[in-house]
Amino acid sequence: MKKITFILLALIGFSVFAQKSEVKSAEKAYKKGDIATAQEMIQKACKLKDQADDKTKARIMFVKAEILAKLGSKDLDNYTNALETIDKLEAFENQTGKKKYTDDAEELKTQISNEIIGIVNNDLNTKNYKELEKSAILAYSLNNNDEFKYFAAVAALLNEHFENAEKLLKELYDSGYTGVRDVITVRDKETGKRVTVSDEKQAKLLMMAGTHDDMKKEKTKSRRPDIIANLLYVYGKLGKDNEAITFINKAKQENPDNLDLIIGEANYYLKKGDTEKFAAAMEKAIELDPNNKLFNFNLATAYFDMKKYDLAKKYFEKATELDPNFADAYLGLANVVLVPEKAITDEMNKDEVLMNDALYNKYNKQRLDLYRQALPYLEKALQINTDDETVMIMLKRIYRDLEMKDKYNEIKAKLNALKNKK
Numbered sequence: 001m002k003k004i005t006f007i008l009l010a011l012i013g014f015s016v017f018a019q020k021s022e023v024k025s026a027e028k029a030y031k032k033g034d035i036a037t038a039q040e041m042i043q044k045a046c047k048l049k050d051q052a053d054d055k056t057k058a059r060i061m062f063v064k065a066e067i068l069a070k071l072g073s074k075d076l077d078n079y080t081n082a083l084e085t086i087d088k089l090e091a092f093e094n095q096t097g098k099k100k101y102t103d104d105a106e107e108l109k110t111q112i113s114n115e116i117i118g119i120v121n122n123d124l125n126t127k128n129y130k131e132l133e134k135s136a137i138l139a140y141s142l143n144n145n146d147e148f149k150y151f152a153a154v155a156a157l158l159n160e161h162f163e164n165a166e167k168l169l170k171e172l173y174d175s176g177y178t179g180v181r182d183v184i185t186v187r188d189k190e191t192g193k194r195v196t197v198s199d200e201k202q203a204k205l206l207m208m209a210g211t212h213d214d215m216k217k218e219k220t221k222s223r224r225p226d227i228i229a230n231l232l233y234v235y236g237k238l239g240k241d242n243e244a245i246t247f248i249n250k251a252k253q254e255n256p257d258n259l260d261l262i263i264g265e266a267n268y269y270l271k272k273g274d275t276e277k278f279a280a281a282m283e284k285a286i287e288l289d290p291n292n293k294l295f296n297f298n299l300a301t302a303y304f305d306m307k308k309y310d311l312a313k314k315y316f317e318k319a320t321e322l323d324p325n326f327a328d329a330y331l332g333l334a335n336v337v338l339v340p341e342k343a344i345t346d347e348m349n350k351d352e353v354l355m356n357d358a359l360y361n362k363y364n365k366q367r368l369d370l371y372r373q374a375l376p377y378l379e380k381a382l383q384i385n386t387d388d389e390t391v392m393i394m395l396k397r398i399y400r401d402l403e404m405k406d407k408y409n410e411i412k413a414k415l416n417a418l419k420n421k422k
Contacts, residue, residue: 054092054096054098055098055100057092058089058092058093058096058098058100058101059100059101061085061086061088061089061092061101062089062101062104062105062108064082064085065082065085065086065089065105065108066082066108068081068082068085069082069108069111069112069115072112072115072116073115073119076116076119076131076134076135076138079112079115079116079138080138082108082112083109083112083142086105086108086109089101089102089105090102090105090106109142112142113139113142113143116135116138116139116142117139117143119131119135120132120135120136120139120148120151123135123136123155124151129154129155129158129159130155130159132151132152132155133152133155133156133159133161133164136148136149136151136152136155137149137152137168140152146172146175146177146179147179149168149171149172149177150168150172150177150179150223150227152168153165153168153169153172153227153230154230156168157169157230157233157234160237162234162237162238163238165230165234166231166234166235166238166240169227169230169231169234170231172227173227173228173231177223177224177227178222178223178224179220179222179223179224180219180220180221180222180223181219181220182217182218182219183196183217183218183219183220184196184197184198184199184200184202184203184215184216184217184218185197185215185216185218186203186206186207186212186213186214186215186216187212187213187214188211188212189210189211189212189213190211194216195212200215203215222260224260225260225263225264228251228260228261228263228264229263229264229267229268231247231264232244232247232248232264232265232267232268233267233268233271235247235268236268236271236272244268248261248264248265248268252265257288259285259288259289262281262284262285262288263281263285265281266278266281266282266285266298269281275302275305275306276306278298278302279299279302279303279306282295282298282299282302283299286299291322292322293319293322293323293326293329294319296315296316296318296319296322297315297316297319297326297328297329297332299315300312300313300314300315300316300318300319300329300332301332303315304332304335304336309336309339312332312336313333313336316329316330316332316333316336317329317333319332320333325384326384327380327381327384327385327388327391328381330377330378330380330381330384331377331378331381331388331390331391333377334374334377334378334381334394337370337373337374337377338370338371338374340366340370341367341370344363344366344367344370345367347363348360348363348364348367367401368401368402371398371401371402372402374394374398375395375398375402378391378394378395378398379395382395387418389415389418392411392414392415392418393415395407395411396408396411396412396415399411
């Protein structure tokens with residue numbers, strides 16, 4: 001029995017020695033940059049960790065966290081595992097009362113956090129939305145900054161992970177997140193463009209250098225409208241119409257004049273193909289913001305689709321008053337004018353009309369009168385948007401039928417030139 005006991009004790013002593021040796025070898029390999037060897041040695045040490053003393057256990061966990069952190073840039077799961085290992089290490093040292101590695105572990109956690117934020121920025125810049133969904137949510141777990149949750153929500157939406165997008169967007173909405181923040185900008189004298197700087201000190205240095213001027217403190221655009229619109233879009237994609245309506249009604253009760261919500265509601269009904277409810281939402285939006293050209297244009301388009309042409313004309317005209325260079329609004333006005341064209345053409349193509357010159361000429365005059373009314377709107381639209389092929393095709397037909405030969409040849413040449421560019 002004594003011999004057996006001696007052997008067991010000898011084996012236990014050997015495994016403790018092996019652990020210390022392996023973790024030491026792992027540390028050396030890690031410092032040399034030989035991560036493969038470091039990983040192999042720390043895995044061996046981990047297998048025998050339960051037999052180690054408290055000091056060696058803590059050392060194994062810390063070295064394991066360091067190695068995993070080094071591998072994090074290749075696979076985000078390694079960062080996750082490193083952070084879990086740090087949490088276990090800190091809990092262990094808190095329990096034993098011997099905090100040899102806790103401070104170093106906190107520094108490592110800060111390092112990991114900074115590296116992950118760098119990965120998030122890179123994923124954003126390269127539009128790598130597949131990885132951004134993971135990197136941003138990991139950054140959020142470390143920093144509790146809702147901006148990272150917003151990035152993850154957008155990535156989930158673009159990746160068509162609608163359940164995850166719904167969860168994140170709903171959390172952002174419920175928390176009141178807007179994403180609005182103060183920024184400082186200066187104007188680049190050479191380009192005339194505004195540049196965002198980190199702080200007033202940097203702005204003043206650039207102005208002292210003479211390359212920039214006109215420092216301004218501004219606020220970024222609210223992300224609230226996007227959150228609302230995207231959440232309603234996700235509800236539509238998931239077929240959660242009841243949830244969408246409940247969300248709209250609840251939000252409207254809390255703040256009936258919330259313009260962000262009204263626009264989100266309008267977009268939801270637009271995607272659902274409910275033109276009447278879309279128009280109703282846009283009417284409310286115009287009540288709150290009457291001088292918004294896009295609201296007026298969208299309402300005009302809705303009325304046009306609903307065949308309420310007088311109202312469509314009214315709001316297309318309002319859009320052009322608000323922005324005299326609103327090309328699409330002029331095209332909308334031309335389309336309103338040309339609404340009767342089909343009915344007139346159908347009459348002209350009837351046999352009894354084709355055989356009656358007087359009747360045919362009567363209808364043809366009506367058709368040409370429509371063209372003359374629409375012509376100024378179409379020419380204005382093309383003047384603003386010189387490459388609008390749709391407008392060019394319409395003008396080509398009108399110039400031909402109105403026998404405006406020079407104009408016809410000119411627009412024909414433009415169309416040919418445009419086609420040759422493609």
